[in-house]
Amino acid sequence: MSATSYISSGLIEAYVSGLASSSEREELELAMAQYPEVAAEYQSCQQDMEQYIIYQSVTPPATLKERLFTQLDTEETARANGTYVDEDAIPETPVRKVLVSSAWRWIAAAAILLLIGSVLLNYNQYTKYNGLQQRFEAMAASNSSIASETNVYRTKLEQAEQNLHIVQDPSMKTVKMPGTKTFPTALATVYWNQTSKEVFVMVNNLPQPTSDKQYQLWAIVNGKPVDMGVFETGTDANLMQKMKSVDNAEMFAVTLEKKGGSPEPTLDQMYVAGKI
Amino acid sequence: MGAALTYTEAELVTGLKARNEKFFGYLYDHYSPALYGIALKVVVDESLAGDVLQEIFLKIWRGIDRYDTEKGRLFTWMVNIARNTAIDTLRSKGHKLGQKVQEIGNNSLIVDQLAVHPSVDHLGLAKVVEQLNKEQRVIIDLAYYKGCTQEEISKILDIPLGTVKTRMRNAIIQLRNILKQM
Incomplete structure (x- = not known):
C-alpha cells in the first residue's frame, strides 16, 4: 500500500478511536515507520481526538486528590522501607477479554x-x-x-x-426317432402338423453337447436332407421346440453340428432318426 | 489549559521520573479533569469513576519510568492509561452491550455533565455535540469510551461489519472538520 492509501484506508481513524484490532495496529505502526506522511497524519488525527477528549473534561471532586496523595505517601513509605511491591506492567491497550456470564x-x-x-x-x-x-x-x-x-x-x-x-391337435403326427447304432440310448420325437405343416421337436434323451455344438434337425425329402433348424437341449430348453415347416418328408433325423448349424448333416454324428 | 502551564513537558517528565511529588501534584491539577472526564464517560457512575481516577494516577506514578518520550507525548500516554484502566473496570463489572448503547445514546448524560460540572470548557463540547450527528458521535464514543470491537459496533448500530471502519473514518473526519472551525 502507498502512503495515501494508508491515509484513506480508515486505519488511522480506527487506531485513534481504539477500534483497530491488534493486527491493524501493527500494520499501521509499520506504515508509520515507513512513511513519514502517514505518521504525520496519525499525529494530527491523534491530537484532534485528544482535543475532543479534553472537551469532555470534568473536574473531579476535591476529596479525590487528598485520597490519592495519602495512598501515594503510603506507597512511597513502603518503597523507602523496601516493602513495596511493584504491581506490574501497564498494558498499553486493554486486552479484549470475552466475558461470559x-x-x-x-x-x-x-x-x-x-x-x-x-x-x-x-x-x-x-x-x-x-x-x-x-x-x-x-x-x-x-x-x-x-x-x-x-x-x-x-x-x-x-x-x-x-x-x-x-x-x-388331431392333425398332429408323432414321429418317434430312436437312437442310431452309435448312440443307442438316444431318443427324440418330432410332432408334425399335417394341416399347418408346423414341425416341433421334443428331446426325450440326448446328451448335453459342449457349448460350441448344437443339435440340428433334418427332414429327408426325396432322399435329400433338408435343414429344419437347430434346437436347444437341457433343463432351460422348451419341451416342444418349434422348427421350420416342411410340406412332406420321408424321415427325420438329428445330428450334432457346430453351433448355429451346418448346411449338410455330419452323418457320423447322427444321434437319432425315425421314418414316418 | 496550555496557557496555564508553568513547566515544559520535558521538565515535567524529568520531575516525575525523579519521583518529585510537587510535579505529580502539578500533573494532577492540570490533567485530572481530562482523565476524570474519560473515567466518568466510560463507567458513568461517579463514585466508581473516582476510584478509577485514583487507579489511573497511581499507575502513572508507578509507571512513569516506563514512559518513553520517543514514543509519544506524555498526555497521549496518560490518556491511554486512563482509557484502558476505565474500560478494564467497566468490563470487570460485566457491562452488557445494551447498557453501553443506552449510556452512549443518552443525550441527557451530556446535558447533565454540562449542568453539574460547569468548571471546564463545555462550550467546545456543546458545539461538537451540536454539529456531529448522533450516529457519528455514538460510533466514536462506543469505540473510544466503551472499548467496543468492530463486531460489537456492527451489532449495536445494526450496520454491516465491513462498513464500521468507513463510518468511523467519516465520523472522525467530520469531528476534525468541526474542531478546525473552532
Missing part, C-alpha cells in the same frame, strides 16, 4: 451435554437403522428372486399348456 456457561454446558446425548442417540439409531436396512435389502432380494422364480414357473406352465395344445 455464568448463565451462559450453564447453557453452554447443557448444550454440550445435549449434543453428546444426541450424538449417542443418533449413533444408536443409525446402527439400528443399518441393521434394519440390511435385513430389508435381504428380504427385498429374496422377494424379487421368488418373484422371478414364479415368473419362470409361470412361463414353463404356459409352455406346457401350449405343448399340450400342440399334441392334442
Whole structure:
C-alpha cells in the first residue's frame, strides 16, 4: 500500500478511536515507520481526538486528590522501607477479554451435554437403522428372486399348456426317432402338423453337447436332407421346440453340428432318426 | 489549559521520573479533569469513576519510568492509561452491550455533565455535540469510551461489519472538520 492509501484506508481513524484490532495496529505502526506522511497524519488525527477528549473534561471532586496523595505517601513509605511491591506492567491497550456470564456457561454446558446425548442417540439409531436396512435389502432380494422364480414357473406352465395344445391337435403326427447304432440310448420325437405343416421337436434323451455344438434337425425329402433348424437341449430348453415347416418328408433325423448349424448333416454324428 | 502551564513537558517528565511529588501534584491539577472526564464517560457512575481516577494516577506514578518520550507525548500516554484502566473496570463489572448503547445514546448524560460540572470548557463540547450527528458521535464514543470491537459496533448500530471502519473514518473526519472551525 502507498502512503495515501494508508491515509484513506480508515486505519488511522480506527487506531485513534481504539477500534483497530491488534493486527491493524501493527500494520499501521509499520506504515508509520515507513512513511513519514502517514505518521504525520496519525499525529494530527491523534491530537484532534485528544482535543475532543479534553472537551469532555470534568473536574473531579476535591476529596479525590487528598485520597490519592495519602495512598501515594503510603506507597512511597513502603518503597523507602523496601516493602513495596511493584504491581506490574501497564498494558498499553486493554486486552479484549470475552466475558461470559455464568448463565451462559450453564447453557453452554447443557448444550454440550445435549449434543453428546444426541450424538449417542443418533449413533444408536443409525446402527439400528443399518441393521434394519440390511435385513430389508435381504428380504427385498429374496422377494424379487421368488418373484422371478414364479415368473419362470409361470412361463414353463404356459409352455406346457401350449405343448399340450400342440399334441392334442388331431392333425398332429408323432414321429418317434430312436437312437442310431452309435448312440443307442438316444431318443427324440418330432410332432408334425399335417394341416399347418408346423414341425416341433421334443428331446426325450440326448446328451448335453459342449457349448460350441448344437443339435440340428433334418427332414429327408426325396432322399435329400433338408435343414429344419437347430434346437436347444437341457433343463432351460422348451419341451416342444418349434422348427421350420416342411410340406412332406420321408424321415427325420438329428445330428450334432457346430453351433448355429451346418448346411449338410455330419452323418457320423447322427444321434437319432425315425421314418414316418 | 496550555496557557496555564508553568513547566515544559520535558521538565515535567524529568520531575516525575525523579519521583518529585510537587510535579505529580502539578500533573494532577492540570490533567485530572481530562482523565476524570474519560473515567466518568466510560463507567458513568461517579463514585466508581473516582476510584478509577485514583487507579489511573497511581499507575502513572508507578509507571512513569516506563514512559518513553520517543514514543509519544506524555498526555497521549496518560490518556491511554486512563482509557484502558476505565474500560478494564467497566468490563470487570460485566457491562452488557445494551447498557453501553443506552449510556452512549443518552443525550441527557451530556446535558447533565454540562449542568453539574460547569468548571471546564463545555462550550467546545456543546458545539461538537451540536454539529456531529448522533450516529457519528455514538460510533466514536462506543469505540473510544466503551472499548467496543468492530463486531460489537456492527451489532449495536445494526450496520454491516465491513462498513464500521468507513463510518468511523467519516465520523472522525467530520469531528476534525468541526474542531478546525473552532
